[in-house]
Amino acid sequence: MRNWLALGCIALIALLLLGLCTGSYPLSLVQVWEALRQGPNQGAQSVVVWQLRLPRLLQAGLVGAALSAAGAAFQSLLRSPLADPYLTGTSAGASLGTALAVVFGLAMGWYPVCAFAGALGSVLLVTRLARMQQGLRLEDFLLAGVMVSTLLGSLVSLLMVLAGRELARLVFFLLGDLSGSSWPMLGWCLVPFLMGVILLVWNAYPLNLLSLGEDMAAPAGVAVERVKMQVLLAATLLTAAAVASSGLVGFVGLVIPHLCRLWVGPDMRKLLPLALVWGGVFLLGCDWLTRLAPHDLPVGVVTALLGAPWFLWQLHSQQKKRLC
């Protein structure tokens, strides 16, 4: 586990440096170092590094880490490798909340609040529909999640029709986009992110027992309902932090926890730090790829283009293993 974590941290630093150097205004590592040393607003290089690239890169790392940790939480809680913030309807709720904030012209600081309200509303609705209090039924939860997701997605589409001047912004938002990153937005999203991570770390070991089933967790001494609610709240906060700042970035919450689980197993105490780091690495890598493209490319397109084939390949190898 330590090797994977160390490798992830090295990759994270390397991608941060690469991201600071790469772009339509290329910079050498020495120039980046000078700009970082000088501080913000000290000439063109300093503006590029401090105002454009650094907030975007940190935002990418935060969004990747948040989605990946939320996915790991959902997968453990629902005992399914298929669960992620999308399939459970949480992202759709957060996107509706943020889209409403955009359409009504609210200040940026309200985006995470609206995203959290939307995500929480969606989770509560899905939970209610799945009758979670009678035992957590995976199939019901995922089916309700897909249906609520579809319903909320259509409401976002309706908002787009009514959006007028904000249409272009909403379209990019729905495709998953990091170009609007800024220090204030990063600050606003850091709050729900940290709250979510702390809640998940606090519940990591009880979640291990819960991931083996309530029949095992409750008699062993886990306060099942409290842990379930806290983990759902954490996943909701993390999803809201990600969606409010960068829109709908898919597959990170599905693929990265799945990959990390293959490396270190299902123990959340090991899986969570790894998912946080490698989620950040994945999205920083994808963001770097978008900046190599001649046109501004939403990062959600790249995550889907990489994530979907990888997941299909995994499915295929598992089927082959079963046949052997």
Added chain:
Amino acid sequence: MLELRDLSLDYPGRAGVLRSITASWPRGEVVGLLGPNGSGKSTLLRAIAGLLPYKGSLRFDDQELVAQTPAWRAARLSYLPQQLGFQQAFSVSEVVMMGQFHRLDRWGAGGSRELVGQCLERVGAGHLATRSVTTLSGGELQRVRLAQALAQDAEAWLLDEPTSALDLHQQLELVDLFGELRAGGKSLLLVLHDLNLARRLCSQVWVMDSGQLLARGTPDEVFASSEFERIFQVKMEVFHSGDGDSVLWPKKLTLSKSSDTL
């Protein structure tokens, strides 16, 4: 030790799954819970284990169970369900370690690895320690869950058909284990279908039908009762072997309802 008073339970759309059950489970007793399929045995065990909401009262050493913390309950009651499958690839030792959850700190530290090894050895599963629980057979899973319950070290054990996945040799080993637990002062409540096993293991049996507890007493008293014959539609005959041992043999009575046929 455990007092059940007017215990009732309804499922959504199905009332009377448990109906006004009143009974006492004394400390150190091995109680066999018998009854036809669907009579509410497993539901009763799940309710006592705190997995289902119920009406009425469940008191352990004069303390209402619902009012206690999960850790307090875990130190007193452990539960082995009938369905044992795991979907997460934890190792066998990790799962057995989880049995000590109520004694560990929030991060899962403070557990005894030595105890984990001892519990696994006790159920003959020491060689499985590093295996993933998703790769185990039914019998191996059963032994791992028993090792986990040993690690939990609760005062009373609730076991739902504990012999169902075991072969004959393993069943006999389990009988020995239960004997040791009883000698060590543990109390056991077992859902069983094997009447000879119940007769061999249990100091008393409870018989359920349609969510009600209809007969209680020593195995021989209950098996000879008319209530038992009515519920199971069988008459028990005792066959004595030369060495003083005896076995029960059920003889089918005429079925009273067409729905009772297989």
